[in-house]
Amino acid sequence: MFHWELLKKTALLGTERHPLPTEALPASIQEILAKSNKNDTEGYFLKAAAVLYNYSRAGQNPTKITLPNLALEDTETSNFCPPKTVALWKKVLDLSPANPYLLELLLQKCHQKQWVLTDDLLVNALSNTPKQLLPQLHLLLGVRGKWLAKFNESWQIADASLSITQWEEGKSTERKAFLSELRRQNPAEALSLLAQAWPNESAKDRKNLLSTLKIGLSADDEPFLEQIHEELTKNLTSPKPVTLETIHHINELRLSIQGSRFGKVVAEQITKCITKKKGLFSAIGFSSANYQLQLPESEVDFWNGDEMNQCFGFDKLSSQKGVSDAEYWLQSLLRWLHPSHLITFFEGNLSRLVEFFINTQSKNTAAYLYAFSEAMAFASPDEINAFLKVTAHLEVQKTDLLQRLPWPDQEELLLHHSQLSFALVKAITTEGPPQNWSSQFSKKALSALVKELDGSNYYYVFSDRNFLNQLGRKLHVSSKDLLYSLQNELSQDWQRNYWNTHVADILFKHLEIKEEIEQITAL
Amino acid sequence: MNFLNEDQVNQLAPDASSLKAGKDLANERKWLNYQSNERVLWGEVQGSGKDPYRTQIDLQNTAFKCSCPSRKFPCKHGLGLLFLVARRNGEIPQLTTEPSWVSEWINKRSEKAEAKIQPPISEEQDSEKTDKQAKDKEKRQNDRLLKVEAGIAELDLWLRDMVRGGLLALPEKGSAYFEKMAARMVDAQATGFASLVKEFTKINYYKGDSWQPQALEIAAKIHLQIEAFRNLDQLPPLVQEEVKSRVGWNVQQKELIENKEAETIDDEWVVIGRRSTQEEDIVLQRNWLYGCNSKRFALVLNFAYKTAAIETPLVPGNTSKARLVFYPSHSPFRALVKHHLESKSFLPTSLEGLESWHHSQLEYTRAIAQNPWADDIPQLVEHLQITKYQTHWYLQDTTGAVMRIHDSFEEAIIWKLLAFTAGQPTPLFLLRQSTSVWPLGIVQNFSYQLL
Structure with a gap:
């Protein structure tokens, strides 16, 4: 900014209205201007401006002030990533679009080696690491990286520790998030907190917060659920919809608890409808054919529309053609009732239980089995595993149940007991945690994938980068040799071309990187 | 072997889509073959055409040739080949004898370059003409x-x-x-x-x-x-x-190169910075250079229409052994590359800059006094330490004098500056303006880290 104040008024108002007062200018400038024609007011002003501009540019000495010394004094004691890994980091950070799953794998491997990032990687890594991976990145930052991260708020890790203020003063969503997290860490403490706050919560918040009990639900939660159920249903005349919904949630939760009193009552009502045929075969051996389901044809006691509606929120009447009201209510109950009741009833024999559902003389057979498979999510991993084996070729909720098993069990089931559909491949790819698939399973998954190119929605399937990114993380590295040969399974040129450019090229690049990341362990 | 690193290859890309496509081509499987020797890098890549595209790169002068129909320069194949080699740290198959399609091109380039060094043989001119x-x-x-x-x-x-x-x-x-x-x-x-x-x-x-x-x-x-x-x-x-x-009265490039009286300097020129701007349909590329031996600064301007290619052997961050010819001026600064011998990724000698902001100011004043139209004056200033006051970033010398970093300077580059220097005093090449500076790169021993 050159001597603006001296010229300001004349510059803004114009020479006609406000000629330049030369006496205010520095003497050296006045000397130069003395040779100019003062009557040429515009020329005189412009000359003054030009001279002042250069006078100002040339004569300003930099200011001397005391500013904070930001310099990092500490030296690094950890080992830096070796050059090969630095090059690999650049490749991973350079992937466009980015693959956070491979980045996570690289972070893990480098952390195992106790390496820190070199100076030239710091800015790129900090700027391109997704927020959720920042805590892992911070482990590799070293002295300089940690110092650098302080200068940019977006590079700092958000304080993930739970703050009671979030619960006490936060908005509804923040309070729910707090309670969910606490429930994950310490279910009893979360329950106690909810129990304390319950009387003062609004009806809407009660309903909202109650759903957090699904996390880590156990028999310890039953007394509280029973207590609040009693309070809410006492003298219930014309409840508000939100109160009814809360009651339904409470009952659903009570049903889902293994060995709960309420669950037992409901299970008893259900098993009462399962009768054992008396006959020769039943005396020789057990068969599901010996069992039959006999639901009441008209409303009685438990099987009552008003009861079902008030207690669980089910419709009073079945809306499905050919499905009786009781059949509809049973299907809905099966979804919530802890499976242990029926498993015990069938003496722990899951194949017999499944056969029973299949042999039920009802239009609702498939729906019973599907609803029961949803409730199987509350069962133990061994029971889930056994259930998935007996239902391998049946329409049940597979994806969610598979996720509850360790990966080797999942893989064993998928390899030997299941038809691997594209939908299933996609579900286990995108919904599960990062796993390393075996070469055998990778091959099977890719075969299911390539067949999808015959489908009409292939474009939407393969343009899902998150899906391809996760595949690139999970597939076995040896599959990269298979990628391009899979095109031979396609009959059309455009399909082969599409496969190569939109799938194989991308996965090949990812698998190449994954292979290099895996080799870090050997360095 | 004179290969570029990935950062340098990034700088050569004409646009973001070429850069992305080039990176995608840095995949060995896509190349039918690729080899190099001291002077040239070449490879064949299967494109959409029947015959593979033949890509060649002059490693001494960073020039490209590809048989693909792309009008971009360098094309994605040239960039892809350079990325591939950069990612392999230059470890690629070596072949002393080039195939004929490569030697034909590279020999022609060498001949042209030699011809440029030789003064044109004077012919008897038709005086009337x-x-x-x-x-x-x-x-x-x-x-x-x-x-x-x-x-x-x-x-x-x-x-x-x-x-x-x-x-x-x-x-x-x-x-x-x-x-x-x-x-x-x-x-x-x-x-x-x-x-x-x-x-x-x-x-x-x-x-x-x-x-x-x-x-x-x-x-x-x-x-x-x-x-x-x-x-x-x-x-x-x-x-x-x-x-x-x-005023806009420019000497034609050809005229300048042929002008025997024009000042020429043979030196090892560090390409200390590059900035490209677009004015309507014209892309203007500014390259600031510093002569390691002559200690002279130079500005090489290149122009292109829209996305048309700018062919230049100058690689930002590298040192070019070259002959520059300066446009006539009482303070010669703008120049042309008359002859380019080779490009290196390291500094051939240690560099000494101005001691403090006081010296920088004296130098700046001298330059302004000599040429009042000068805008950005490149300088190398020693012992500069990055610091921050309120929301502004500054560079402070050992005497405590500070210069503000230009407000338009990208914050991402400030982070780079912090990461490379850890806030310690460092020699910096920068563009000096009257009240602010624009850092270009860091001198570290015998290497130059472009920002």
């Missing part, structure tokens, strides 16, 4: 001079009207008011003035009062240039050349 050419040239110059003078008279009147009425009226004028005058200057063959007038359109008139001194600064610069041109015949010949070039 030469006289006619000289007369024609003089006539053209005189015609142009008249045109420029008329244009400048019009501009002077316009400027005087502006200051008579006052700058307060400027925000209401709209950009068309300035663009019209800029177009008049283009018609008058005074493109330097056109650029200056266009600076009025770049001011944000609605952000406080900061536009007011900015507008007056432009008016002052225009006036200074008008006065210099009007007094042209009173100025020394080399100052006249500088003034003429500022």
Whole structure:
């Protein structure tokens, strides 16, 4: 900014209205201007401006002030990533679009080696690491990286520790998030907190917060659920919809608890409808054919529309053609009732239980089995595993149940007991945690994938980068040799071309990187 | 082996899509073959055509040739091959004997380069023809001079009207008011003035009062240039050349290269920075160079129309062994690469810069006094430490003097500067302006880290 104040008024108002007062200018400038024609007011002003501009540019000495010394004094004691890994980091950070799953794998491997990032990687890594991976990145930052991260708020890790203020003063969503997290860490403490706050919560918040009990639900939660159920249903005349919904949630939760009193009552009502045929075969051996389901044809006691509606929120009447009201209510109950009741009833024999559902003389057979498979999510991993084996070729909720098993069990089931559909491949790819698939399973998954190119929605399937990114993380590295040969399974040129450019090229690049990341362990 | 690293290859990409496509091609499987030797890198890649594309890269002068139909330069295949080699740290198959399609091209390039070094063999000229050419040239110059003078008279009147009425009226004028005058200057063959007038359109008139001194600064610069041109015949010949070039009277490249009197310097030139800007359809690429032995700075400008290629052997961050020819001026700065021998990724010698901001200011004042039209003055300043006060970043020398880093300087580059220096005193190449600086790169022992 050159001597603006001296010229300001004349510059803004114009020479006609406000000629330049030369006496205010520095003497050296006045000397130069003395040779100019003062009557040429515009020329005189412009000359003054030009001279002042250069006078100002040339004569300003930099200011001397005391500013904070930001310099990092500490030296690094950890080992830096070796050059090969630095090059690999650049490749991973350079992937466009980015693959956070491979980045996570690289972070893990480098952390195992106790390496820190070199100076030239710091800015790129900090700027391109997704927020959720920042805590892992911070482990590799070293002295300089940690110092650098302080200068940019977006590079700092958000304080993930739970703050009671979030619960006490936060908005509804923040309070729910707090309670969910606490429930994950310490279910009893979360329950106690909810129990304390319950009387003062609004009806809407009660309903909202109650759903957090699904996390880590156990028999310890039953007394509280029973207590609040009693309070809410006492003298219930014309409840508000939100109160009814809360009651339904409470009952659903009570049903889902293994060995709960309420669950037992409901299970008893259900098993009462399962009768054992008396006959020769039943005396020789057990068969599901010996069992039959006999639901009441008209409303009685438990099987009552008003009861079902008030207690669980089910419709009073079945809306499905050919499905009786009781059949509809049973299907809905099966979804919530802890499976242990029926498993015990069938003496722990899951194949017999499944056969029973299949042999039920009802239009609702498939729906019973599907609803029961949803409730199987509350069962133990061994029971889930056994259930998935007996239902391998049946329409049940597979994806969610598979996720509850360790990966080797999942893989064993998928390899030997299941038809691997594209939908299933996609579900286990995108919904599960990062796993390393075996070469055998990778091959099977890719075969299911390539067949999808015959489908009409292939474009939407393969343009899902998150899906391809996760595949690139999970597939076995040896599959990269298979990628391009899979095109031979396609009959059309455009399909082969599409496969190569939109799938194989991308996965090949990812698998190449994954292979290099895996080799870090050997360095 | 003289391979570029990934950062340097990034700098060569003509646009973001070429960069992405180039990176995608850095995949061995896509290349049918690729080899190199000391002077050339080549490979064949299967494209959409029947025959594979043949890609060649001159490693000494960073030049490309590819048989693909792309109009971009370098094309994605050239970039892909360079990325592939950079990612393999130069470890690729070596072949001393090149295939004929490679040697044909590279030999031709070498011959041309040698021919450039050799002074053209003087031929007996047809004196009559030469006289006619000289007369024609003089006539053209005189015609142009008249045109420029008329244009400048019009501009002077316009400027005087502006200051008579006052700058307060400027925000209401709209950009068309300035663009019209800029177009008049283009018609008058005074493109330097056109650029200056266009600076009025770049001011944000609605952000406080900061536009007011900015507008007056432009008016002052225009006036200074008008006065210099009007007094042209009173100025020394080399100052006249500088003034003429500022007006837009440029010496043709061919003419400059053939001019035996033009100053040439053979040196190892560090390409200390590059900046590309687009003005309407023209891309202007500025390359700032520093001669390791001559300790001279130079500015090499390259122009291209829209996405057309800019072919230059200069690689930012590298050191080019080259001969530069300087445009005639009393303070020679703008130059052309007359001959390029090779490009290296390290500094051939240690470099010494100015000791402090005080020395920097003396140097800056000297440069401004010599050439009042100079804008960004490149400098190498020692022991600069990055620091922050409130929301602004500064560079502080060992005496405690500070210079503010230009407000438009990208924050991402500030982070790089912090990461590389850890806030410790470091020699920096920078562009010096009157009240702020624009860092270009860090000198670390025998390497230059471009920012």
